[in-house]
Amino acid sequence: MIPALVTILGCQLAGEVISRGLALPLPGPVLGMVFLLALMAGFTQVRDLVRPTAMGLLGHLSLLFVPAGVGVVAHLDLLAAKGPALAAALILSTLLAIVAGAVTFTMVAKWTGAGDE
Numbered sequence: 001m002i003p004a005l006v007t008i009l010g011c012q013l014a015g016e017v018i019s020r021g022l023a024l025p026l027p028g029p030v031l032g033m034v035f036l037l038a039l040m041a042g043f044t045q046v047r048d049l050v051r052p053t054a055m056g057l058l059g060h061l062s063l064l065f066v067p068a069g070v071g072v073v074a075h076l077d078l079l080a081a082k083g084p085a086l087a088a089a090l091i092l093s094t095l096l097a098i099v100a101g102a103v104t105f106t107m108v109a110k111w112t113g114a115g116d117e
Helices: 003-020 030-043 045-057 061-074 076-114
Strands: none
Touching: 003 045, 030 045, 045 061, 045 076, 061 076
């Protein structure tokens, strides 16, 4: 388990160092995931090493949401004050994302001739 965690955290650290060092607009952990994916695609030993630990982490992923829940409860007064604006922003942005996806799908279908049949 330790070598797997070292591999995962090493990829994250490499991504963070490169992202900050080159001032990339991409977050370091995302870049680290790309590195880890490349390692796992290139070397089956890495994939076999990381898989059990990754599955264990994914099995307990819900625990990572506990701090966010505590943060929400700690700032209930702020949420009550800004809640309606936040709700409106969430609903509006969701609707706009759905509309943008539908319009894009329709345009691509027209361009590719998928709707002609």
